[in-house]
Amino acid sequence: MRAATLAFLAEHRRARVDVLTDRLVATIEASNPGYRATRVVPRADLRSSCHDNIVRVLELLDAAVDGRGTEPGSAARDPAYDAARATGRRRAEQGLPLDDVLRSFRMGGRLIWDDLVEQARSTLDADELREVGTRVWEVVDETSAQVAAAYHATERAAVRADEQLRAELWEGVLSGRAKEPGFAHEAARILDVPVDGDYLVATGVDLDTARLEHALGSRPNVWVRRSGGAVGLVALGADGPDDVLATLAVDDGGSIGVSVGVEGLAGVDTGFRQAVLALRTLGGRPGVAAFDDRLPEALLLTSPEVAGRLVAVWLGPVLALPPAEGGPLLDTLTAWVGAGGSTTHTAEAVHCHRNTVINRLRRVGDLTGQVLLDGVPPLELALAVRSLAIGRVR
Known part of the structure; x- marks a missing residue:
């Protein structure tokens, strides 16, 4: 059969x-x-x-x-x-x-x-x-x-091949290759973003990029995951940077650094460096940091030796004290700098009597050999406090 x-x-x-x-x-x-x-x-x-x-x-x-x-x-x-x-x-x-x-x-x-x-x-x-x-x-x-x-x-x-190509194009844009017109047009086509027009560059950690895309609505924006976080391009269009910054603040659990407006894909590498610096000024804390609002901190981050010396000269003796003694002095000093030298506002910020503020500032002056209480806080002291706040020097 x-x-x-x-x-x-x-x-x-x-x-x-x-x-x-x-x-x-x-x-x-x-x-x-x-x-x-x-x-x-x-x-x-x-x-x-x-x-x-x-x-x-x-x-x-x-x-x-x-x-x-x-x-x-x-x-x-x-x-x-x-x-x-x-x-x-x-x-x-x-x-x-x-x-x-x-x-x-x-x-x-x-x-x-x-x-x-x-x-x-x-x-x-x-x-x-x-x-x-x-x-x-x-x-x-x-x-x-x-x-x-x-x-x-x-x-x-x-x-996988598409993801690899997109990743390579992103790295090229962030490193400055978009200054080459041919590369810029290819990147714009594959990444689906305009070649020209003003952008904000944002970078951050612990970001919900899907939520950010939704919040940005009709504004052209694109995000990519990179090791340690995410990077985004947001087209400004007719909106100003403040509107975009307010929208980015919806991600209340992440840390975001944002550049100034840059011109086209050719300017994204500059914007990326600014966004990275702005992010670093947060010192790991959640929030949105605009580069223009963090220029002193950005300057300190790019000059670590100067930042370290400022802290040593203006805050070193205070930091050397036991925490129980040095902590209140440092908090008062920081609040005084933030209040522009107003002892009244400083007292309100640290919840103590104005005379206590004055006594603490005199104590800091004795420790550091610097004269305080005469007018606005010295620029060097303000920079030292900012250096400490961004975590560049401990």
Whole structure:
């Protein structure tokens, strides 16, 4: 019985492949809307794929009936499914939806089965035909599985390649390559941002970028995750920086540094450096730091030796005291600088009597050898306090 079935299958494969190929191509073009509507698969490609897969399905059917079928779990390594995998890869590259690809394989399976029934009517008995039918759909199912696996693998590879390209373009923009017009236009096209126009550059840690994108609404903005945080470009348009800064403040759990407005992608590298400096002035605290509002702190961050010396001269003796003694002095000094030298406002800020403030300031003057209480706080002291606040010097 099996010999007769195998002989029939061999003859059927020899005689019917081209007929089945023509029929399947016509069926797909007429009945599969994905192929008909998108036209992304050239007809020669479709015919070649139909031919190769029909040949493979009939060969696999012959092997299955003869007891030489693929071992369970080994189809992914079996070269007999190479046509199916090649089709899955090509259709993913062409952008044809997987559902349309698998629909074509089901059409092919039905076409092969109907043709086998018609051709075997006078050759195989009911039991033989039933066995052939079982094997046909087993082969078609496994072939479809291999198509889907190859399709998904190709999609994942394309996503990785796209992510890598986007990451490379981002790094180029942030490092200044957008000053080259060719690179700037390519980056704008891939990242979907304008080449020209004013931008704010923002960078931060612990940011909910999806929330920020939603809050920014119709303003063009794009964000990328980088090691240690995220970077964003926000197009200013007709809005001023203050509006954008207020919007960025919705992320109340993160720390964000924001540049001044920069001109086009060519200025983003400058904006990025400013945003990084502004972020550093927060010293890890949550909030939004605008570069223009943090210029003294930014200056200190770029001059660590000067910052360190300012702290040593103006605050060193206070910092050397035990915390219980030095802490109140430092808090009072910081509040006094922030109040512009007003002892009354300082007393309100630190919740003590004005005379206590005066006594503490005199104590600091005795420790440091600096004269306080005469007018506004010295610039050097204000810078030393800022240095300490941003955590550059401990």
